[in-house]
Amino acid sequence: MNDQAPMRKEAELTEDDRPVKLRCKNVWKVFGAGAAKFLADRAAVVTSENLSEAKLVGAVRNASIEVRRGEIFIVMGLSGSGKSTLVRCLSRLIEPTWGSVELDGMDLLKAKPDELIEIRRHRMGMVFQHFALLPHLTVLENIAFPLSVQGVDRKTREARARKVIELVGLNGREQFYPRELSGGQQQRVGIARSLCVEPEIWFLDEPFSALDPLIRREMQTELLRLQSVLKKTIVFITHDFDEAIRLADRIAIMKDGEIIQTGTPEELVLHPATDYVAEFTRDVQRAKVMSAARLMQPVSPSADYGGTVQATDKVSTFSARIVGVRKNFLVTGADGKPLGEVTPDAVIDLLADRDLTREERI
Known part of the structure; x- marks a missing residue:
């Protein structure tokens, strides 16, 4: 099969040529008194034993990833692996203790509070496991809510909300309240609400894990359909490898706060870098x-x-x-x-x- 190798390599290079949208380098999130000084004094060159001796907890440890424009990049691991903490560091919902996070080359850790607010309002979309819909607002009002926070006039925000409602398949439910919707429909509202601001990068933290299996698969299909239309840059968090291999362009596997291996689903299954990754992918059908x-x-x-x-x-x-x-x-x-x-x-x-x-x- 050596005759095919150059052709596969050429295809891979074409895919890799997409510019990097989001990059984090050597990111640490350490909890405990004096964590920042502890890392700074050691230039972030520390071991698990060092952290334990200092009575510090390393939730994210020396994590580095590059997310290309238009790809679905999945961060996965078991509960407590640090994946949700990492995605919150990427959006600065929590402050990294060490490292850098860049969006289109801009260091987000140096952004002033008002700059960060504008970035979150206009360039980032976020969807979490819990839908957090406002129960007193209709579907239309919930979806348009982020635009009202931006100060967009009612006519404009409702027009944009209606377009997104059509995009996610909620036509006819504009005046429903969250309590009148199924779990899958509520999650569609959450997705539509985050899309209404037309984000450049989309953070999805286990958005389907609370759904029944059939609805969950339906939402995965919906996400792939939306991505085929919108071409968003997506960082998706999950603990389900079947979900990851169905959705991902690339996957980063985390364990104990560290990124163990990053690659395509194919690379992870065929060429696991560690015994942990091999065990993680052992039951996946090739x-x-x-x-x-x-x-x-x-x-x-x-x-x-x-x-x-x-x-x-x-x-x-x-x-x-x-x-x-x-x-x-x-x-x-x-x-x-x-x-x-x-x-x-x-x-x-x-x-x-x-x-x-x-x-x-x-």
Whole structure:
């Protein structure tokens, strides 16, 4: 499969060329008396033992990430891993103890209070696990509320709110109150409210975890639909790896406040950096994360193809078709040009969880 490696690399570079929207470097959030001075005196070069001896708690430890414009970047980990604390540091809802956070190159930690308020009002959107809808306001009023805080006139804010209501599929419920909505509908109101300010970056902290499984999957589908239209830069927090691999462009896995590994779902499953990541991803079906490009081989002369898939398509999305027709599928790039082909036998081996060859893992 060496013939395909340069083509995959070229595709990856194209994806990576998107500019960085949000960057945090060496961010620490340490709780306890004298935490800032403790880190400053040591230039933030400390161990867990150092923190314990000083009776300090490191909620986020030396975290660095880069979120590209227009991607869904997921931060995940178990409860207490520091993921929610990190996203609050990124938006400065809480102050990092050490490090830097940049939005389009601007150091948010140096922003004055009035500048930060304007950034949050006009450039950031936030959705949390608890919907926090105002019970005395209608759907329309709840969604338009952030614009009223900005001082936008009623006609303008309601017009924009109605557009967002249509976008999230709440037509006909403009005059409903939160108590008259289902959990999924309430979460749509929360999403619409955060979108009404037309944010450049969107922070979603376990927004679907309180929903029933079927509604949760419906909301994941809705998020993907919205993203296909809006192309927002999204930082999404979850503890559910199935949710992460369905939504993410890239994932950062956290443990004990540290980021253990960052990569695409495919990279994390096929190339775990630590035993912890390997255990975290152990039960994931490889067909859900492996792309056609990873499984393809060189194009055969005069091949009779049973179908065509894109290089980025996950094997799970076409496995039933290719096994059913028992013919090779042509793999194309975003421009429609042939890159390789996938065989039914390769897909069957993957579904049967047989070990991949070394070349297939490269």
